[in-house]
Amino acid sequence: MISVIGASIVNGYRSVVGIIVLFIETLYWIFIGPFKAKAASRQSIFYQMIFVGIHSALIVFFVTFFTGLVLAMQSAYQLERMGATLYVASLVAVSLCRELGPVLTALVIAGRVGSAIAAEIGTMKVSEQIEALEIMAINPVRFLVVPRFLALFFMQPCLTVLGNLAGIIGGLVIGVGSLGINKDLYIQTTFKYLELKDIYTGLVKSFVFAMIIALIGCYQGLNTKGGAEGVGKATTKSVVISFILIILADCILTAVFFFSGS
Amino acid sequence: MSETGNNKKEVIVSVNNLTKSFGSNIVTNNVSLDIYRGETFVIMGCSGSGKSTLMRLMTGGIKPDSGNIFVKGKDIARLYGNELDEIRRSYGMLFQYSALLDSLTVQDNVSLPLREHTKLAPDIIRIIVKMKLSLVGLRGYEDYYPSQISGGMKKRVGLARAIALDPGIVFYDEPTSGLDPVVGGVIDKLIKDLSEKLLITSIVVTHDMASVFNIADRVAMVHKGEVIAIGTPDEIKNSANPYVQQFIKGSPDGPIDLFKEDIGSEEILDF
Numbered sequence: 299m300i301s302v303i304g305a306s307i308v309n310g311y312r313s314v315v316g317i318i319v320l321f322i323e324t325l326y327w328i329f330i331g332p333f334k335a336k337a338a339s340r341q342s343i344f345y346q347m348i349f350v351g352i353h354s355a356l357i358v359f360f361v362t363f364f365t366g367l368v369l370a371m372q373s374a375y376q377l378e379r380m381g382a383t384l385y386v387a388s389l390v391a392v393s394l395c396r397e398l399g400p401v402l403t404a405l406v407i408a409g410r411v412g413s414a415i416a417a418e419i420g421t422m423k424v425s426e427q428i429e430a431l432e433i434m435a436i437n438p439v440r441f442l443v444v445p446r447f448l449a450l451f452f453m454q455p456c457l458t459v460l461g462n463l464a465g466i467i468g469g470l471v472i473g474v475g476s477l478g479i480n481k482d483l484y485i486q487t488t489f490k491y492l493e494l495k496d497i498y499t500g501l502v503k504s505f506v507f508a509m510i511i512a513l514i515g516c517y518q519g520l521n522t523k524g525g526a527e528g529v530g531k532a533t534t535k536s537v538v539i540s541f542i543l544i545i546l547a548d549c550i551l552t553a554v555f556f557f558s559g560s
Numbered sequence: 561m562s563e564t565g566n567n568k569k570e571v572i573v574s575v576n577n578l579t580k581s582f583g584s585n586i587v588t589n590n591v592s593l594d595i596y597r598g599e600t601f602v603i604m605g606c607s608g609s610g611k612s613t614l615m616r617l618m619t620g621g622i623k624p625d626s627g628n629i630f631v632k633g634k635d636i637a638r639l640y641g642n643e644l645d646e647i648r649r650s651y652g653m654l655f656q657y658s659a660l661l662d663s664l665t666v667q668d669n670v671s672l673p674l675r676e677h678t679k680l681a682p683d684i685i686r687i688i689v690k691m692k693l694s695l696v697g698l699r700g701y702e703d704y705y706p707s708q709i710s711g712g713m714k715k716r717v718g719l720a721r722a723i724a725l726d727p728g729i730v731f732y733d734e735p736t737s738g739l740d741p742v743v744g745g746v747i748d749k750l751i752k753d754l755s756e757k758l759l760i761t762s763i764v765v766t767h768d769m770a771s772v773f774n775i776a777d778r779v780a781m782v783h784k785g786e787v788i789a790i791g792t793p794d795e796i797k798n799s800a801n802p803y804v805q806q807f808i809k810g811s812p813d814g815p816i817d818l819f820k821e822d823i824g825s826e827e828i829l830d831f
Binding site: 335336418422425426427429430431432433434435436437 | 619621642644645646648649651653655656657659660661662663672673676677721731
């Protein structure tokens with residue numbers, strides 16, 4: 299029993315160190331490597347941006363759109379008792395931009411992109427492709443991790459903005475269609491209580507979530523062991539760990555913004 | 561061994577007192593050997609004998625516990641990062657399962673080392689790729705993906721990629737395993753051709769006996785992490801060593817008793 303606990307602590311510690319090392323290596327190949335050796339190929343960065351961003355747009359749109367619908371219905375149910383259904387608009391907008399937009403988008407991307415990264419790199423690892431890159435003197439971090447990291451870093455905030463908008467539209471559909479609020483009034487109320495800091499705190503979160511998804515996915519992929527089963531395990535792990543870290547980071551960041559008064 | 565003949569040749573890879581263990585399992589035990597420029601050197605042995613580990617030590621994929629591996633005068637056991645990469649640029653390697661990047665076409669796979677390590681114009685790279693592919697008899701397959709071609713063709717593409725940068729040393733990890741005898745023969749012939757035409761030093765890990773006697777200039781037999789015999793194919797064939805004889809004949813009875821041995825080191829190395 300004690301040995302099991304000990305082993306899992308040692309493994310956890312190793313993973314944390316491994317992820318930090320991977321993060322430092324990634325930063326090296328983004329900021330220093332291009333001047334000393336070679337930069338990541340622009341083509342593969344754009345390719346990843348299309349996969350991460352464009353191909354995820356639809357699913358992000360739907361998830362946040364329906365969340366906006368649900369949020370509007372639920373809050374209308376509560377606000378109706380106080381005769382304040384108009385404020386559904388601002389409630390939906392603020393809670394989406396500050397919280398639900400960034401977090402839901404990140405969870406969707408962790409499930410869709412993080413798992414794909416872990417599975418792809420994991421398969422490359424178990425079929426000797428990573429070793430082949432190393433023998434060809436091609437650094438796997440530069441070649442595989444950096445394009446994915448940068449693609450997520452730039453696309454995640456874009457997707458978050460899209461998610462915010464989709465959620466607000468969802469709220470609007472309920473507000474105008476079911477609660478009978480005038481469309482212009484709904485839009486006006488939405489922006490009346492939505493401040494700039496609501497949006498940028500959400501975007502700050504999305505940058506952090508992007509780094510979490512990229513690093514966990516790549517780390518799990520690069521450390522895959524033992525064939526098809528290993529790839530499956532790495533994929534599952536990447537999603538589970540990303541989910542936990544996203545929620546944890548969200549909690550910490552929200553606390554920081556809350557107590558610093560922004 | 562033709563001592564006088566070999567002594568005149570230039571040593572290109574020199575392994576001295578190399579030892580490597582995984583946990584309590586010693587997989588390379590005090591191995592010393594020299595490989596000469598332009599020869600085809602075969603390392604043979606049972607699964608788990610430590611022959612793959614020996615090759616991975618030579619490619620710098622894993623670091624030894626003690627000993628040196630001098631490649632062109634530099635000890636790659638002590639090299640990291642850019643210095644190791646510099647040596648590796650003169651390496652080519654054909655992997656057991658080809659290890660082609662399956663997100664890239666044949667063209668892109670073969671041109672990858674050229675795009676990464678040279679500043680050649682795309683047109684010239686395309687010409688070089690055509691040349692390399694015709695060397696392995698695969699011209700016209702540039703736009704196929706690895707998943708669309710057969711195992712033997714993948715091996716040949718892997719070979720074209722391995723020689724893309726005109727390396728001085730090419731490593732072959734089980735080049736003929738999993739192939740039918742005809743394709744295996746084709747691969748053997750390619751290995752021979754390349755070493756004769758391009759004067760490439762070939763280091764081959766295999767347990768395919770037919771292939772060993774087809775291509776080898778010299779053979780080393782590895783058993784339990786130790787080199788137990790080394791010499792020309794004829795010398796190996798006529799060796800009095802019972803381990804060697806059992807291995808060549810593929811007989812289940814003899815000093816190599818799999819039922820008494822621990823699980824092999826390759827089990828651990830199989831990442």
